[in-house]
Amino acid sequence: MTNVVVVKHNNSIVSVExxxxxxxxxxxxxxxxxxxxxIVQTALLGLLQVVGAKVEYTTDEKRGYLxxxxxxxxxxxxxxxxxxxxxxxxxxxxxxxxxxxDFVNLEVK
Numbered sequence: 001m002t003n004v005v006v007v008k009h010n011n012s013i014v015s016v017e018x019x020x021x022x023x024x025x026x027x028x029x030x031x032x033x034x035x036x037x038x039i040v041q042t043a044l045l046g047l048l049q050v051v052g053a054k055v056e057y058t059t060d061e062k063r064g065y066l067x068x069x070x071x072x073x074x075x076x077x078x079x080x081x082x083x084x085x086x087x088x089x090x091x092x093x094x095x096x097x098x099x100x101x102d103f104v105n106l107e108v109k
Contacts, residue, residue, distance in 0.1 A: 002036055002064060004093055006108045012079060013086040014070050016040065021064040022103035032100050033064070036093065043089035044068055051081045 002022045007015045018040055024032035047053045047068070057068040070082060090108070097106040 001103055001105055002033065003105045004036075004040075004097075004107070006090060006093075006106070008108065012083050013090065014072075015068065016043075016086070016089070017065075017067040019063070019065050022100070024100065024103045032096065032103050036096055036104060037066075039089055039092040039096070040066055043085050046085040047082060051078060051085060053078060053082055 002018055002020045004019075005015075005017045006013055018036065021027070022030055022033040022036065024030050044055065044057060044066070047055045047070070053074065054071050055068050056071075057066065059066045074082065093104070093106055097104045
């Protein structure tokens with residue numbers, strides 16, 4: 001199971017942590033794990049390359065781990081752009097969680 005923890009402050013996502021493989025299918029053929037990875041990694045790429053946010057992140061592919069933390073010192077415009085990317089990411093994760101709750105656990109704090 002993949003555990004996803006999304007932390008919010010003032011209604012904005014400030015960090016995301018994904019840990020573990022979903023276990024839906026065999027390694028290399030696990031469509032749920034691939035979908036979740038694509039959603040989260042695309043959001044990270046959007047934050048870094050489209051928005052230009054200085055996101056700190058750590059990954060461990062073997063473990064199935066990704067953590068990203070947004071900087072605290074963003075101006076309003078960048079914060080709004082980050083919110084759009086991350087709120088869209090959260091919708092995708094929530095949809096996966098709804099359909100595959102035995103394999104994706106979502107906690108929003």
